[in-house]
Amino acid sequence: MFWRVLWKLFRASRGRLGVALLALGSGAAVCSALINLQLDAERKLTREFRALGANVIVSPLREARAAGNESPPLMSESVYRRIGALRSARVVAVAPYLYLVARSPVVNAAEQRVIVGGTMLDEVRRMASWWKIEGQWVEAREHTPRCLVGRNAARQLGVKPGSTLELRFADRSEVFTVAGVVIAGGTEDNQVFVNLPRAQELAGLEGRIGLVQLSVSGSPFELEAFTSRLATALPGFEVRPVRQLAEAEGHLLGRIRVLILSAVILILALTTLCVLATMAALAMERRRDVGLMKALGGSMSRVFRLFLTEAGSLGVLGGLLGYVVGILLSEWMGRRVFGVGVTPRLEVLPLTVALMVGVALAGALPLRLLGRVRPAVILRGE
């Protein structure tokens, strides 16, 4: 009986309910799209932030530095392998570095001192996306005689892609072919980059590295968790996040979270408003029905239950429809903003439906006015 009456109610005012459903559905679509995007956007944005380069640095502990006689302090290459064992999908790139001050002969001039960074150039490529290369990258990490030269260094040493470069350290000397010139606008412009084994050979420091740079994606929280995990896995070494990046990233992500949240709240408020307006009109229209129900002995609580079930099922329906549209919408938005689709998340579905039921029930408030209906007056036709 209850359900039959409900069904009739639906059919009788499908125009109105259609408007309410449209409002609920579109509100749900936009909300679920935004929530879905928000969940994914942070992950995507933290990946975008990797364009800024390394955000965690592992180096020998300060105490060890004070005690050790090596200058600059070095550590064993095995640290790099131990970090590699902890490598997860979050870790975009890991690059060890060994710096040395080498000398290079310059035609018609005194020897030029230059900083040589020994690293893994294929990892650096993933880390330093802002490097502009004239010539070619060195794609391998093996023992190769190819090197990259910073822009200023190339000018001072008089080399260009294709030419050879001799580097001397103590009484050793190695000859490299310049594969490309690096334009970075920072310290890198003054340095020469070779692969790690060659640098170690040149310096006579086999198996030693100075520091390891990591580029790790993730929210500031996840990053903190990762650094502490790394620190426990590497006792005796200093693991420190690059604060310049961590702070800026935290700031921006916070701003965006607030912005998306306020957009969702505003849209929910608008949807409620819209449902409220429709339901108010519906209440006016239904005075007769309610009058009749009351005259036939229907208790008010029963009548309310009827209307609330109606509003609730509208909310569920709107939420379901909206979720489907919202997923498509967030997919499209994701493609527009990040160039890749957004993974649809199932946990958004119950959230959207719950939000919409809440909104629909709140919007059904005007139906309470019906409690004041006096059957006799209504049935007389006033």
Added chain:
Amino acid sequence: MFLRIVRESFARTPRRKVLTAAALALGMAVATGTLSVVLDVGDRLALEFRSLGANLLVTPQADTLPLEIGGVDYRPVDAGSYLPETELGKLKTIFWRNNIIGFAPFLEVPVEAQTSRTPAEASAARSGLQATLLGTWYKHAVALPDGATFATGVAKTHPWWRVDGRWFADGAAECVVGAALAHRVGIKPGDTVDVRAGSDSSVATRRSATLQVVGILSTGGPEDEVLVAPLEVAQKLAGRPGSFRRLLVSALTKPEEEFARRDPDKMSPAEYDRWFCTPYISSIAHQVQLVLPGVEARPIRRVAEGEGHILTRLSALMWLMTLAALVAAALAVGATSATTVIERRAEVGLMKALGAGNGLVGAFFLAEQALLALAGGVAGYALGLGLAQLLGRSVFGVPPTQRLILLPVILALAVLVALAGSLVPLRRAARYEPAPVLRGE
């Protein structure tokens, strides 16, 4: 007659009209609020990105190769060229002077430091600690050519540097010590450090200073290993008064597009003007080179590229979100309008029974809706300004600029959406037969 009906309609049922207008106003308030915030969002986010620090590096044009690892130059004082400090005020005379947020000059001096805590045997041997002293400004008042002053320094270019204690006073014989160095040597605020620079061989070139340690600096970078002192102190130690080696500039920029990457020398005059008058990092670098002779200004690509990359994505995200909020607002307004028309079926029936054509009935309703939309739009704009303040404050901590240009846009949007919302039910109303409607069916 037409106007009278409209007027009567407003006078007879003012409450319902107020309700509809209120709904319209709320929808439009949301539209105004989100639009004002998003129009400012590019500038605001660019400003947020300045927490990444400097994006422009200025060095002498004819320089020897810096022996720099992680931001600290290990060259001896007598190698390489220097830049004069007196010219720096000119930075605030370039076309995009207001986009220069701050700048800080740097001068590194290799020193031998001896603290009041150095063990007795070490001080007896007169062998101090080899360290680098970094001279810079914290908050220095730079005199500008127009007579004003501009306070700048690492406070602006390195906002992530933290000091435990306090920063040195400008020009005073004070210094802050990098956390790693302080930890290693055991320096605390309140200690004094004797620093000596210059070669040991000739007493004439030796310069020394006694500095009071006023704070411990933590940067999360290589500067944790150095002493940071006022630029003047470093200049005296280096024997290079009024000069510095490196300048970092933090400027507000627009993300570079295809156009900005082109070589300015190959642009047509009109294109060059456009490039010059857009705050691209490359055009600001160019302008800096024009006012400071003998320098080379280069974008720090790590910061500039990364910033441009993220900024482009973020503003796309913001615009899409605004679009979504606008659609929701439009739907709410449209639905409200639709409801008011459905409500008044009986009136439509009566008008038709009295001989009004569909056109007249439609015109009457649309005129009414348009009036309501205008009233709601104005109220919504006023309300939206308040909302924009609230939103702007909660998101960026600064209220967005008020734009009067939004008012006509919002009004047009309100009218358009209200009319669109009423059209569908009106079309249905046109099909009503007067008799059943009047009977109340």
